[in-house]
Amino acid sequence: MRAFTLTAIMATLLSTVAQAQGDALIDIDIDKTEWYENPILWVAVAGFFIILIVVTRRKAS
Numbered sequence: 001m002r003a004f005t006l007t008a009i010m011a012t013l014l015s016t017v018a019q020a021q022g023d024a025l026i027d028i029d030i031d032k033t034e035w036y037e038n039p040i041l042w043v044a045v046a047g048f049f050i051i052l053i054v055v056t057r058r059k060a061s
Contacts, residue, residue, distance in 0.1 A: 035041065
C-alpha cells in the first residue's frame with residue numbers, strides 16, 4: 001500500500017511538472033531593462049546597509 005501511494009504521488013508530481021513545462025511562456029526582450037539591472041540602485045542599497053550597520057553598532061553613552 002505504501003509503495004502504491006508513493007508511486008501515485010510521484011506520478012502526479014511528474015505530470016504536473018511536464019504540463020508546466022509545456023505551457024511555459026518565455027518572454028525574451030533584449031532591449032528591456034529590469035529594475036535590478038540599475039547600478040545606481042545597487043550603490044544606494046549598499047550605502048543604506050553600510051549606514052544601517054554603522055548606526056546600529058554605535059555604543060550608547
